[in-house]
Amino acid sequence: MHDIKSIRDNPQAFDAGLKRRGLAPLSAALLAIDEKRRAAILASEQAQARRNAASKEIGEAKKAKDDARANRLMAEVAELKTTMPELELAVKTADDELAKELAAIPNLPLGDVPEGADEHGNVQRHVYGKIRNYAFAPKPHDDLGGALGYMDFEAAAKLSGARFVVLKKGLARLERAIGQFMLDLHTNEHGYTEVNPPLLVRNDVMFGTGQLPKFEDDQFWAIKGELLAAPDERLKTERLGLIPTAEVSLTNLVRESIVDEKELPIRLTALTPCFRAEAGAAGRDTRGMIRQHQFTKVELVSIATPETSRDEHERMLSCAEEVLRRLDLHYRVMTLCSGDMGFSAQKTYDIEVWMPGQGEGGAYREISSCSVCGDFQARRMDARSRGPDGKPRFVHTLNGSGTAVGRALIAVMETYQQEDGSIAVPAVLQSYMGGLKTIERDK
Structure with a gap:
């Protein structure tokens, strides 16, 4: 605001x-x-x-x-x-x-945000690793998962429709392992506090982080059964929204409050399901797990002072990057241009991981987005801090994916695939997999 x-x-x-x-x-x-x-x-x-x-x-x-x-x-x-x-x-x-x-007005870009109208104006910041060479043609994750018998889109469609998936056995455990690894890294080494937040939130909470009013159609809404026949306006006041990201719950933990600046920065993380209607993405990424209505993500949120928020943004990016470095995945970091940032952001870094099975010869796909929002969300939430002078002022908020677990699963599957269709388990995940080193089809 x-x-x-x-x-x-x-x-x-x-x-x-x-x-x-x-x-x-x-x-x-x-x-x-x-x-x-x-x-x-x-x-x-x-x-x-x-x-x-x-x-x-x-x-x-x-x-x-x-x-x-x-x-x-x-x-x-x-x-x-x-x-x-x-x-x-x-x-x-x-x-x-x-x-x-x-x-309804988005946040304004910081002065060092590159000019541009869309994704074509984004600027590469740096690259980690190199594209791997394979002695065979790498397959996309949905082909790999289907051949293993552990990734079932048809069963999910019977249950819920398009853009859902059922994971089984080794792939279900691998996704769980990736999420647990990320949480342990961020809490044990990066100083984030783990939170298990509500998945259903009120309208004013969605408003606080910028999902409402502009992106109402992109959300899923839960409505009590007895209200189904009620007028539309009553439905809107009584409903709860399913979080599209844990940013919504975590950032709003400081809503309508004044925190002591000695407590800042507050760093929070959560591993949650996320729900997105993808109303503006019709026809995009319809194959595989790239764009789902339900997915799992580890979120990072920081509440900082105006003086430290820019440094906190760089720190958050490095925390998200470390996940991919430990998994030994090739990626690049892009600084989003002024026309491609999210509604609440002042500046955004996107981490794009290399997926060798995407398209012809592989492609970079977004796996994390780290944004500094200034006091934009804090004004919407009335979230303030009190410094040594005793005067309250709005905090600065930051959020980032640390990272998207489903897309990390895809990147691991496609990067670590072997010619026989099995998936090698990255070394850092093997302890989370009970020592399993390879995921292969049951014989």
């Missing part, structure tokens, strides 16, 4: 940031609403002040036995009592109008 005072103080900078996002200038329209809101507040405050003053003057007039003046003042107070609710309604209407407009 943007600060209207900041927009009022520097509308040109605000519009310049929107332009980098590919959006038209909005400051004039927002300031017009703000002026109307401020005028309504002033009128309401003046009416309240005049009512208070007139009420005091009535007592003085009666004391002076000036009945005519007392009657005039009582008539004025009666009229103010009638008009004041209208003035208060005008304030609320203008407040709601401004809040609605501000809530």
